[in-house]
Amino acid sequence: MTPQAVVDFLVEHDIHKIKYAFADIDGVLRGKVISRQKFIDGLTDGFGFCDVVWGWDMTDAPYDNAGITGWHSGYPDAPVRLDVATFRQIPWEDDIPFFLADFSRPDGTSLPACPRSLLKRVAEQCRQMGYHARMAQEFEWFNFRETPQSLHDKGFRNPEPLTPGMFGYSILRPSLESAFHNDLFDFLTRFDIPLEGLHTETGPGVYEAAIHHDEVVGAADKAALFKTAVKEIAYRHGLVASFMAKWNADLPGCSGHIHQSLWNADQTRNLFYADTSQGAHKHMSELMQQFIAGQLHCLPHITPMFAPTINSYKRLVEGAWAPTTVTWSVDNRTTALRVLNHKEAYCRVEHRVSGADTNPYLALAAALASGLYGIRHGLSLDIPASIGNGYADKQHGVIPGNLADATRQMAESAVAVELFGAEFVDHFTRTRDWEARQYARQVSDWELKRYFEII
Structure with a gap:
């Protein structure tokens, strides 16, 4: 569907809220529900989305080693863009319209951390x-x-x-x-x-x-x-x-x-x-x-x-x-x-x-x-x-x-x-190193059972 066709669909069916999401570095979907007007306003230029989603792990704990964003950058907004070709409706949520998004830009560049943008670049190489x-x-x-x-x-x-x-x-x-x-x-x-x-x-x-x-x-x-x-x-x-x-x-x-x-x-x-x-x-x-x-x-x-x-x-x-x-x-x-x-x-x-x-x-x-x-x-x-x-x-x-x-x-x-x-x-x-270090700090049930009394 073209952007205009999507807008026409929303108006024709009197739909006033839209859900969108993107996959973070762990594949976890992050997103929002937005109004129809907000959706229309962002079709051309995209939306601002806090780039902390590239600076924290799957439990929302900020990385201590991230270079792409962090306390040093102040966690500003980064532009996220909806892909209207991904339009579908969620049948278990009253058919609310849904779109996937990514952090690619109109000039073909993208945020280096964005997984969907990375795959799009590899797919283009293939073509x-x-x-x-x-x-x-x-x-x-x-x-x-x-x-x-x-x-x-x-x-x-x-x-x-x-x-x-x-x-x-x-x-x-x-x-x-x-x-x-x-x-x-x-x-x-x-x-x-x-x-x-x-x-x-x-x-x-x-x-x-x-x-x-x-x-x-x-x-x-x-x-x-x-x-x-x-x-x-x-x-x-x-x-x-x-x-x-x-x-x-x-x-x-x-x-x-x-x-x-x-x-x-x-x-x-x-x-x-x-x-x-x-x-x-x-x-x-x-x-x-x-x-x-x-x-x-x-x-x-x-x-x-x-x-x-x-x-x-x-x-x-x-x-x-x-x-x-x-x-x-x-x-x-x-x-x-x-x-x-x-x-x-x-x-x-x-x-x-x-x-x-x-x-x-x-x-x-x-x-x-x-x-x-x-x-x-x-x-x-x-x-x-x-x-x-x-x-x-x-x-x-x-x-x-x-x-x-x-x-x-x-x-x-x-x-x-x-x-x-x-x-x-x-x-x-850096994100995988963080993940490994979080595990290295933990004391497991296996260690307690094996060492607590007998060692």
Whole structure:
């Protein structure tokens, strides 16, 4: 819709309030409800929004190391602009109009910290190279019979799962919770986040959803909105949905796998597919091989964009359905990259490092930029496909094992700077360093139980 068409729609339907939001560095949606006149006034020049949203963490604690804003700058306003192409209505909130925003400017520049603006720049690089990137993210998450207040009251200990037991791909469990299950599928579809599938995963109260693929920025928009939409729909049913990567050491973690392919400019041909029979590279075009080579090469340099929290690395352990090595394979769920290429229409690379706790804009930007790096540098896929257990295939490297190490590696990486620019890398790694330091100061229940009496 054009800006004028949106205004006409608001007037015609006598709508006087609009909601908008943008994703911060952690992928948390921040936003406001504004009046119709305020919306109209800001369509051309945007709105001022306090830039503290780039100077604090997910708990609103100001960073002590941020350069982009802080006490030293006085936290001024920064210009946020609505993207009218993202217009949709929220069906569980009386169809209130909703728009996504970012901190890009009319001259094409943007605030270096803005994740959506970063992805837009990477997508433009892809288009300049002659490719159309299509992606989709799928999520696993746990649902609990709790409220935000009950979780705080019990110190987040022993939350009650939606359903008991390990029951992946169950037909019974969704039937037991049919009102919630149906609201998820139906409301998300009406919110322009159509699902390919929705089912239970293995674990008490855990679901998995695959979102229909889209152009890369649209795919990230849908993924970012999906997480918040699921939480809001869950609230309506007296539930809390959690996208933590690993909430319980005894249960599988929650993935946010990224499915990705490159097409020609008019989207008539999947450029990853080739009608060949070359052993392990069967049906893999040279372009696809370069894309995979780039992702493998860059992965250790940009791991925090796929694993951004302390908790992310509790999921990335051997035997937990998440990768730990720099590996690829054909239809093998133990490697970092999984190739699915039996048909041209569905030929793609699944990036399995990304967890449910990712910021979709950063995860998709990292996936696409690293793949384009391989194409731009003409990298050969010299790493052989892993056969069998990818956890044991460590000869080509392993994924950093914690956030502090991963952040240090990215902060010192010339590859990361080439992919995303020095300003973004500096800001992002400062935020991850802050996150790691907050954890290092804490005394955990595990430490109390292990050391309090006996040491």
